[in-house]
Amino acid sequence: MTGYPDQYLGKYKTILASSPIYIGGLVLLVATATPAAIRAGASMGGLVSSMILIGIGTGGLKACIAPMCGEQNTEKGQHVETLETGETVLVDHDLTTARIFMWYYWAANVGSLSSLLTVEIENHKGFWLAYLVPLLVFLVVLAVFVGFNHKIKKSRPQGSPILDATRALMIGFKEKSFDKAKPSSLRARERLHRYKFAQEERYTDLYVEQVKSGLLACKYFLLFPFYFICWTQIFNNLISQAGSMKLGGTPNDLMQNLETIFMLSFIPILDLMIYPALRKAGISFNPILRIFVGFMCAALGMVYACVLQYFIYHRPENSIPVWIQAPSYVFGALSEIFVIVTGLEVAFLKAPDNLRAFVSSIFWITIALGAAIGIALAPVSQDPYMVWTYAGLAIGAFVAGCVFFVCFRHSISGEVPLTVGLEAAEEPSFNGPGAAGSDPLSGKVA
Structure with a gap:
């Protein structure tokens, strides 16, 4: 499905085509999680079938939604604009796009907090009602999406x-x-x-340059699976680690929401305070550097989990308070902002217009590769080997981050601009949110 949005349907129609598949998976999940279905032995088959449908639907949705958000920013290059206050600013396309993806990811993760509700519903009412919540929410969101379709800028399919x-x-x-x-x-x-x-x-010469640009965008993602192995620990091994600590009545599977809460807090701070301060100081915190820092944060998160696991093994059972685990989620949240948000940004800006959904899908595939590697490591991801597991993941993320920085550090100096298009000769190389002289308002450069 990765080529269909660009080739046949366009992103908007691909979202509409993928939505019924996704909804069908959710309906099947709800139906086979009811007490009657469980008694009839239909729950396992329904779970597997629904996961397949949800996976197919998600593939079409994720490949299109992020690049479609970026395409709402139609202004190219830079232009001078006068604000209502009388201040003259320079509006920069790439900075605006970076901010779009920051807030897109923030909004997407607001939905992740629904697990705070669904966990309690599952504990008191059952799985079927917990699964009903995302189904109803998605139906409402889809109705809003279709209702406002006349305000959405849509790209046309561009052949093959x-x-x-x-x-x-x-x-x-x-x-x-x-x-x-x-x-x-x-x-x-x-x-x-x-x-x-x-x-x-x-x-044309420009077309060849665009294809080269798209290929380079995919090269950026080659090392991302090493990051996503660490990232997926939030949803499995760190939950198990929390279960071996002193919970004090806190469900251990609620701890993963700390990462979402931290991330929802950090994105506004970075976008409204940290990045503007860096720009005013003339410090370029460009995409390559952000991704490198993200890898280092992931490595630090695994180092902290490794040390904590050591003390868990050497202290009385369930004696360490579960909230001591919080720094792992702080590092995880920061790494997610620097790696995933920046990855979406690079996938959009680096890809030619007619390959954006395809390059975006390549980025998302790296998550699946990371998860697959994590499954392969399952035999050693258990007691009493978890100290070594976390240590190995930390080393892997650190080495991968360093290799990434060494391989792509030339992009920092502007030798390889991250945008290629008709206006490329007039645009400065992409420096991202840390570009010097930029204002925090919608990519405006003072």
Whole structure:
């Protein structure tokens, strides 16, 4: 489904097409979680079937929603604007896009707090009623989405971008360079006639540069699975760790909500206070640096969990208060903001217009890869090996972050701009929320 939004349907229609599949999975989940279905032995089959439907629906939704949010920012490059206060500012497209993704992710995680409600519902009423909550919420949100469709800026499907990009990649491979694959270079070296696709009108120097840009965007995500292995610990091993601590009446599966609460608090602080302060100080906290810091935060979170697990093993059972675990979630929240939000931002800005949903889906696939690696590590992710498990994850995140920084640090100096388009020659290289001289208001640069 990753190519359909760009190729056939467009992002808006793909969201509409994926929603019934997602709703069908939720309906099946609710129906097979009722007491009658459980007594009839239908719950396991229903759970598996609903997870498949929900997974398919989620794939279509996640690949489209984030890039569609970014596309609502239609202003390109930079332009001067006068505010109502009389202040003159410079509006920057990339800074505005960065802020869009920050608040998109903030809004998405507000929904994560629903688990505070659903856990209590499950404890007192049963699973079926807990599953009914997201179903009803999604139906309401979908109705609002459709109702306001006339205010949503929609991109049209653009033929066969994946096939065309593959052809461009093949030409680049045969010519051993993207620069040599450009039609101007092929024509100068009298090699244009060798490639039928290169002779088509849409095959331009700019198009080849855009395909190169999209490929580089995917390269940024190669090391992300090492981060997501650590990130998924919030939803499994850290819950188990909390269960071995002194709960004081607090359900251990509620602890993961600390990470969401911290993140919902940190995003406004970063966007409204920290990033503007960095800009005024002339400090560039660009995407590469943010992602690197995110990896380091993930590593620190695992180091803290490792040390805490050591004390759990060497203290009387259930003697350490569960709230001592909170710093792991602080590091997790910071890492999520720096890695995931920035990853969405890079996937949008780095990809050519007709491949944004595809590149975004590649980013989300890295989460699945991280989860799969986590499952493979399950035999050692249990007592009495958890100290070594957390230590190994910390080392993995640290090494992956360092490798990422070394491989892509050239982007910091602006040698490889993160935006490629018609206005690329006029735009400065992408520096993100830490760009010097920027104002916190909607990407406005003072």
